[in-house]
Amino acid sequence: MTQFFRALVAGAMVAAIGAGSAMAETRITYKSAKTASSYYQMAVQIAEAMKQGSGGEIIVTVEESQGSVQNVMETRARGGDYVFTTPPVLVKLAQGGKAMFEGKGSPKFDEIRALFPIPSLTMHFVVRDDAGIEDFAGLEGKKILIGKGSFGAREGAKYLELFGLEGKVELVDVELSNAVAALKNGQIDGFVTAGSFPAPNVIEAAASTGVTVLSLSDDQIAETKRTRLVIPAGTYAGQEADIVTTSLPVVAYTTTAMDDETAYQLTRTYWEQKAAMGEDSAWWNGVDAGLLQNITGKIHPGAARYYDEAGIALTDAQR
Template structure:
């Protein structure tokens, strides 16, 4: 080997650590494998890699839920971000509910990055059931499922609207909603998920459905966030549907440096349209949803919003 060959090899060896250091690796704690929110996390990871030309690599980790995500925020190193409803962050920071006796000063260091699709309540009825509002549910058979956010919300709404003893609840899993609706075993079902929800798309195409809207008074009783599903989201849906939602936000902590938070946030918004081409639920995410963030936004993310001319509240800064 010549002197110059050895010199080139030595130079390359010296550069390799620098090349490796230039690549930023981030852990993203999402949801259970197979869930829509896990799929979203994978899409975000792919978008970040594409949008940064591989400079930022996001590794998606399975999670058992948002509570676990928030708890780990107190012990994870800097390059960690995760999903959670804003209300859960507030509970953690105040040591309430599931975070009682589990308080940690690190919870106060949680900062928001950007919104992702909200959990959206869908009250789905067979089109030929004749039901067009909640009062029409009396005497009908509904499937709300078990154990999920949608099931808990569905039961809560029936109670709030005085329908608990007037509606028959089908004893079946929500995964059977489509066939049960088509076969006439149920009159409708309740589901939550980012819209357009796959099971609602299937029901609309195969059976024909009516989605129930909530009045402003009903929404106030639920104490949830108002959301409008645009007309044409589902087959046969000719008008907007007003419903409720549980906002979901991507969070990190102050341990993440400003440049990394800026890069993730900028790339997310710049790549969102491409993501929506293959996954329509991204179409429902807008900068107006930043209003759902009650806590502080990471300074790096705030820098992007300032550059983009997107106003933040004083409480978010």
């Protein structure tokens, strides 16, 4: 009987330890972008970083998304384990019931809270070095590829119109995936792309062909109503000076349904693992605490606790 009793006690202890481990494990669903996009790849990196940085206590499952609007809309039905990415402007539109959210409002939108910034969508106007293009005026009469249906394509077309180039640039009807090959073959003089920097297609073009990425003036940036961003000199092969361009900030969000401790641990682990992620993918090196200024809404109290501990200032509006 004594041996049997000891076995029961030992079994109970093992079960208790297992239950404790299960209770300590935090499971998060992270909804980002389409699987083919760089932002889906970032989501996978974040999932790996969370597991590594938390010693396996934070497990992130990455879900494919059809876009940022869908990510925001799903907050209406999701719980406290939901994290998603979107530009801050879409959160503002959702909370105001405007644009694509008109007639689709929900009290849940007012519960959206920011955690941390991720790499911004950064505009690149890339031209061949031998095309003789030094500024946007130089695009007149040139063959430029802007792609189809993407944020970069829409933004590129908008900029050409804003800067008086609508109808003066020959837009080449080719998929953006073919841009580097078309540039090499001389079929186009340049292309427009939007993504986190350094952008893989710009890296390839700079290394194989030799390119210039055009800078925008302060007046041009003001016309676009986008966020100013500087790509440091040396980011791309042959780039000797900073590139001044525009960006669309992107942020990881959750809602007030997430408890403060979970939000704190997610935010702390993200920032502690960011340098390691940057060793694998350079786009993380463009993220720093300065990007927090692009968050126009409120930051989750758990995340704010981390920023307070780290000595990172938040605005009154973000609390």
